[in-house]
Amino acid sequence: MDAEGVLAGLDPEQRAVAEAVRGPVCVLAGAGTGKTRAITHRIAYATLTGVVAPQRVLAVTFTTRAAGELRGRLRRLGAPGVQARTFHAAALRQLSYFWPRVIGGDPPRILESKIGLVADAAKACRLSFGRTELRDVAAEIEWAKATQHRPEEYAAAVTRAARKTPADVVDVARVYVMYEELRRERNLLDFEGMLELTAAVLTEHREVAQQVREQYRYFVVDEFQDVNPLQKMLLDAWLGDRDDLCVVGDPHQTIYSFTGATPSYLLDFTRDHPGAKVVKLVRDYRSTPQVVGLANNVIGQARGEAARRHRLELVAQRPAGPEPEFTEYDDEVAEADDVARRARKLIEEGVPAREIAVLFRINAQSQTYESAFAAAGVPYVLRGAERFFERAEVREAVVRLRGAARAGADAETDGTGLILTVRHVLSGAGFTDAPPEGTGAVRARWESLAALAQLAEDMAIENPGAGLPEFVAELEERAALQHAPPLEGVTLASLHSAKGLEWDAVFLTGLVEGTLPIIYAETPEQVEEERRLLYVGVTRARVHLALSWALSRSPGGARKRRPSRFLDGVTAKTSTATPARFDRSQRRPAKSGPQPCRVCGRPLTAAVERKLGHCESCPIELDEALLAALRDWRAATAAEQKVPAYVVFTDATLQAIAERNPGSAEDLARISGVGRAKLARYGEAVLALCTG
Structure with a gap:
């Protein structure tokens, strides 16, 4: 891609960021405004126009996954040599390199x-x-x-x-x-000590500082509102007296002050760097106008001079959607039961379970929702639970795949070879084409291996020339970044852990005084951080948003609770729900439940039924002519690409498309088996058949 191609498709504010190739630059980026797109295009444009060599750039962020995303985007934009790392990873790399020279002895x-x-x-x-x-x-x-x-x-x-x-x-x-x-x-070194020692080495050893500053001349720091004093000290040591620094952040998403983070470095950037260029990104591409309007109302009531001076008023770019819903319940159990029922209804209407989230203030609230979702037969994933790549069956599968790659197991280098080879290797770990009967540990093991098999199919579609070594490298990179393949289930998560994520539908629950704001938020600054936490929750939703609270903790308890003060003046029409309670004697232990049939509600266990979204025996309307056209198109596409037909779409996915007859890319994406890669590759052709 050339320099002008990098600028194509950016909105005016994003383009202003990309073209501001010399620092200092401060980007105030609201939620959903494309900040990662803006800064990666800025870096790529600077390297492609010769302003800076890629290896002289250091892009710093806060998580290994975010750093991996930056590297991936920059590779695709033609800037593969850029270093994108977390503060800790960058510090460890430098400290390890200079340790023998400036300190000596055994490293800690x-x-x-x-x-x-x-x-x-x-x-x-x-x-x-x-x-x-x-x-x-x-x-x-x-x-x-x-x-x-x-x-x-x-x-x-x-x-x-x-x-x-x-x-x-x-x-x-x-x-x-x-x-x-x-x-x-x-002789131990913790993460804070690592940053402090690296900064000290740079400060006390001029030759080290000179070498580091010669290597890195161009800095970009993402999520700058989350920088703490120790990280700022290290950043200043890296910079020296230079000012080629671009910082990106959103003061409305400052929610980690309890860890030492402070937004003052972002808010006072122009004072510390006179003449800095400031660009505000306010075009929200994530959420509907209804969700954006509520977000603006929530943050619009923020108090304090800094909040007023640096307010970002988001402007929605998406078509209109449903109004946010506000619901009051008698108790927390009723609230959880109804949220599970409403999530199930969304799934029946075609919203994938993985595109639904239930967010709460504290982790202790998750237990009630785990029980409710299990009782309702709605699959869920608890964010922060056991990591995918740490599961025993996944570790075993990766070892087997790595061994097969070393042995040259995939003689063929086309997509078919990769898919068949991966399935063959996984069969040694117990994987079968058909899922096992029933639920429990055996089913969970199969689901993990099936996720790896699906990942191989997705990779074969995106890169038909990929072989087993490339697939193993992809798995190892994902494991390092904890970037698990998508698992089908409603996400249950705390508001803090939801930052940086987004879903089609979001339920914000437990919005009562004492929980949000939390009871120990006493100072005005602490209360305002709690308001920002609600703002973060609201801006996670793309289309559907529901906010709820319960007047008592337990059924039959005194109804003394009050809705959160942050809802004052922003609450639309509030409904009071008294849903029928689930039969508690039938409530299963808290674990991921199977997807329910959208016709009869029976839990679905067979893979083909989960793809269809209903029991195979349930009556359903089907466009036979469309199904025939889809099969003809699939056969021709598979022949052209020289892959098996099921690599394009399985029979179950084609049937689900013919049943639901999607009218837009968004509708098509909601069908199980149509991932992002297949939507990009085949979406236009499939929609043409559906609408024609």
């Missing part, structure tokens, strides 16, 4: 988790903490180190920040002192 072992060391420190202080308290004390130590407060300064810093501590402040300070002593004795 990186401490992946503080909890074990905190437990040892507490024991040495003769303090007894439970698992939850240990986790919270570890978080306190992280906050203190991220905000650059030594153990002797900790108590005073807590008082200034009006921070609630998980134990007596003196005890936490004692544990902090002992934690640091044990860490040094055992």
